[in-house]
Amino acid sequence: MSAMIAPTRETVRAAERVSAARRHVSLGETLSQTLAMAWRALKKMRRNPEQFFDVTLQPLLFTAMFAYIFGGAISGDVASYLPLLIPGILAQTILTTCMATGTQLREDMDKGVFDRFKSLPIARIAPLAGPMVADLVRYTIAATLTFGMGLLIGYRPGGGALGVLGAILLAIFTGWSLAWVFTWVGTIARSAQAVQGISMMILFPLTFLSNAFVPVETLPDWLATFVRVNPVSHLVTAARDLANGALVTGEVAWTVLACLAVITIFAPLSVRSYKRRHM
Amino acid sequence: MTTTELDRAGSVVTTPGGTDLAVHAEGLVKTFGEHRAVDGIDLAVRPGEIFGVLGPNGAGKTTMLRMLATLLKIDAGRAEIFGVDVAGNPHVIRQLVGVTGQYASVDENLTARENLWLFGRLLGIASPRARRIATELLGQFGLEEAANKPIAQFSGGMRRRLDLAASLISRPPLIFLDEPTTGLDPRTRGQMWDTIRSLISDGCTVLLTTQYLDEADQLADRIAVIDRGRKVAEGTPDELKTAVGNSTLQLLLTQPGEVPTAAEVIRRVLGSDPVFSPERGRLNVALDQADLAADVLIALRTAGVSISSVSVAKPSLDEVFLALTGHEADGDRDSDGDDETGTEENR
Known part of the structure; x- marks a missing residue:
C-alpha cells in the first residue's frame, strides 16, 4: 500500500469495496432476502384488503352453492354430497388462490420498485419466492374457510381434526408448488391481463377435468383416463381419504411427487426468464 | 492488492494494471429492434467526480445508465466499474452502485421508514441497524415527519429524496442519478441540488443524467452530451458553454x-x-x-x-444542441425505449 502514489480517499474506499464484494449470494442470504420480500408482500396484503376477497368469499360462496345445486343430483342429498364435495372445493379454491400469484407478480414487476430490487445485490429468486411465502397465509385462510363453511352446512368429517389438518396442509403445499407455474407465467407474459388469461386456461381444465366435483365412474372412458392422471385428482382423493377417514394413502405420495416435479421444473424456469428479461 | 485478491477469487476480471476510472465504457450499444437506443458510447468517469450526461428525451441516457447498472443487457461494447467487468460480474457491480431511478423506485405500499428498512434488510444489514440507518437517513433528508406515512401521500420532491436516501443505505462508492429533478418545480429542484451536493460530496462518484443544461452546469464537474445514442461532445461545463457562447x-x-x-x-x-x-x-x-x-x-x-x-x-439546451449537432433537441423524436423503462423491449 505504502508504495502506491498517495491515493485519494474515495479511490481507496472503492478499491476496498471491490475486494470486499461477495461473488455469490449464499443460501442463508437467499433465505433472509426471501423472508424480507415475504414481509413486504404481507404488508402489501394488509394494506390492500381486497386481496383477501377471493380467499374469503370464494370458499364461502362456492361451498354453499355447489352443495345445494349439485348435492341432490349427484349424491341424492346435500349431506351425503359434502364428503365428496368439500375436498374438491378445497382443491379448486387453492388453485384459484395460487393463480393470483402470477397476476400480482406481473403487476408488481411493472412498478418502479422492481427496478430497485433488480439493482440490489440480492438473489434473483428472492423477489419471486418472497410473495409465494406470504401467500401461505392466503392458502391457510382459503383452506380453513372451506372446511369451516362445510361444517356449517352439515359436513362431519370422519377423519376428525387430525385428518382435516392433514388435508389442509397437503392442499397448502400443493397450492404453493403449483404457484410456481403461475409465477413462471407471470415472468413470461406481457401484461397482468395476459397472465390472467393464460392462467385461466391452465386452471379450468385442471380443476374441472378432475374428480373434484363428480365421481370418476360417471365419466366417459377417455375423460376418465385424463382425470385419473390429473395431479388435482390425486390431491382431491388424498384430501378425501384424510378428511373423511384419516387415511394416509398412496395418493398423498403421488400428490407430493407431482408437486416436487412442478417445483423442480418451474422454479428454475421462472428464475431464468426473470433473469433473462431483466438481466 | 485488489487485483491479486480478485484473481485468486477467480471470477472477477480486472483490467491489467487496473484502471483508476470509476466508470469506463467503450463502444456501448443497445438495440431495441431496429432502433439503436445507444449507439457506441465511450465514457470515462474519474473517481470522486460528478459526471453529467446531458441530452434530450430519447437520446439514450437512461438506456445507457440501465446497462451500466446491470438492469439491461449490453448488446455490444464493454463497461467496467472500478475495474470490474459489468457484464461478467453483475452481482459485484450491484454491490458497488446505488441506483436512483427516473421514476422514484420506492415501494408505494410501504411507508418511508419501512422502505428504507426493507432495502437495508435486503442488503444484508441486521434489523436493528437497518432501523437505525433508516432513522438517520430520514433525518438527513428532512423526511422525519413523513416517515410513517404511506408513500402515496408524498410529493414528487419527497419521493425523489426518499429514492436517493434508499440508494445511500449501503454507502456505495458510485451513485447513478437518472434525471433527479425532471418534473419537479423550481424550488424543489434547488433543494434537490443542495441535497445531492451535500450528501454526495463525501467521496462518492456520481453519474448523473439530465435534460437540463443548468442542472449539469450546477452539479457536474464534467459533462458528456448525448444525442441519438451517440456522444456528441464532452468537457467541463465551461468548455461546453464556451463552445456555445x-x-x-x-x-x-x-x-x-x-x-x-x-x-x-x-x-x-x-x-x-x-x-x-x-x-x-x-x-x-x-x-x-x-x-x-x-x-x-x-x-x-x-x-x-x-x-x-x-x-x-x-444558452439553453436547445442552443447547446444546435451548436453541437446542428439540429434542435427535439425530444420524443423517436424516443421509445429510453424514457420507458426499457424492459418491454428487452426480450
Whole structure:
C-alpha cells in the first residue's frame, strides 16, 4: 500500500469495496432476502384488503352453492354430497388462490420498485419466492374457510381434526408448488391481463377435468383416463381419504411427487426468464 | 492488492494494471429492434467526480445508465466499474452502485421508514441497524415527519429524496442519478441540488443524467452530451458553454422578410452565423460576451433593420444542441425505449 502514489480517499474506499464484494449470494442470504420480500408482500396484503376477497368469499360462496345445486343430483342429498364435495372445493379454491400469484407478480414487476430490487445485490429468486411465502397465509385462510363453511352446512368429517389438518396442509403445499407455474407465467407474459388469461386456461381444465366435483365412474372412458392422471385428482382423493377417514394413502405420495416435479421444473424456469428479461 | 485478491477469487476480471476510472465504457450499444437506443458510447468517469450526461428525451441516457447498472443487457461494447467487468460480474457491480431511478423506485405500499428498512434488510444489514440507518437517513433528508406515512401521500420532491436516501443505505462508492429533478418545480429542484451536493460530496462518484443544461452546469464537474445514442461532445461545463457562447441574444424582427439582411449583418459583426428559430422573424445569436450584443444592435440599426423585441439570455439546451449537432433537441423524436423503462423491449 505504502508504495502506491498517495491515493485519494474515495479511490481507496472503492478499491476496498471491490475486494470486499461477495461473488455469490449464499443460501442463508437467499433465505433472509426471501423472508424480507415475504414481509413486504404481507404488508402489501394488509394494506390492500381486497386481496383477501377471493380467499374469503370464494370458499364461502362456492361451498354453499355447489352443495345445494349439485348435492341432490349427484349424491341424492346435500349431506351425503359434502364428503365428496368439500375436498374438491378445497382443491379448486387453492388453485384459484395460487393463480393470483402470477397476476400480482406481473403487476408488481411493472412498478418502479422492481427496478430497485433488480439493482440490489440480492438473489434473483428472492423477489419471486418472497410473495409465494406470504401467500401461505392466503392458502391457510382459503383452506380453513372451506372446511369451516362445510361444517356449517352439515359436513362431519370422519377423519376428525387430525385428518382435516392433514388435508389442509397437503392442499397448502400443493397450492404453493403449483404457484410456481403461475409465477413462471407471470415472468413470461406481457401484461397482468395476459397472465390472467393464460392462467385461466391452465386452471379450468385442471380443476374441472378432475374428480373434484363428480365421481370418476360417471365419466366417459377417455375423460376418465385424463382425470385419473390429473395431479388435482390425486390431491382431491388424498384430501378425501384424510378428511373423511384419516387415511394416509398412496395418493398423498403421488400428490407430493407431482408437486416436487412442478417445483423442480418451474422454479428454475421462472428464475431464468426473470433473469433473462431483466438481466 | 485488489487485483491479486480478485484473481485468486477467480471470477472477477480486472483490467491489467487496473484502471483508476470509476466508470469506463467503450463502444456501448443497445438495440431495441431496429432502433439503436445507444449507439457506441465511450465514457470515462474519474473517481470522486460528478459526471453529467446531458441530452434530450430519447437520446439514450437512461438506456445507457440501465446497462451500466446491470438492469439491461449490453448488446455490444464493454463497461467496467472500478475495474470490474459489468457484464461478467453483475452481482459485484450491484454491490458497488446505488441506483436512483427516473421514476422514484420506492415501494408505494410501504411507508418511508419501512422502505428504507426493507432495502437495508435486503442488503444484508441486521434489523436493528437497518432501523437505525433508516432513522438517520430520514433525518438527513428532512423526511422525519413523513416517515410513517404511506408513500402515496408524498410529493414528487419527497419521493425523489426518499429514492436517493434508499440508494445511500449501503454507502456505495458510485451513485447513478437518472434525471433527479425532471418534473419537479423550481424550488424543489434547488433543494434537490443542495441535497445531492451535500450528501454526495463525501467521496462518492456520481453519474448523473439530465435534460437540463443548468442542472449539469450546477452539479457536474464534467459533462458528456448525448444525442441519438451517440456522444456528441464532452468537457467541463465551461468548455461546453464556451463552445456555445456564454449568452444568447434573442431578436425578434419587425419585418420577418428582413431575416437574411439581419443574418448578413450579424455574420459581419461576429464572424458566426445566427440560429434561425422556427418562429417567423426570430433569430438567436450566440455571444461570447454579453456586451457584444450592443455591437450587433448598433450594426442592425445602421443597416436599417427594425427590431420589435430583444433579450439576452443564458444558452439553453436547445442552443447547446444546435451548436453541437446542428439540429434542435427535439425530444420524443423517436424516443421509445429510453424514457420507458426499457424492459418491454428487452426480450
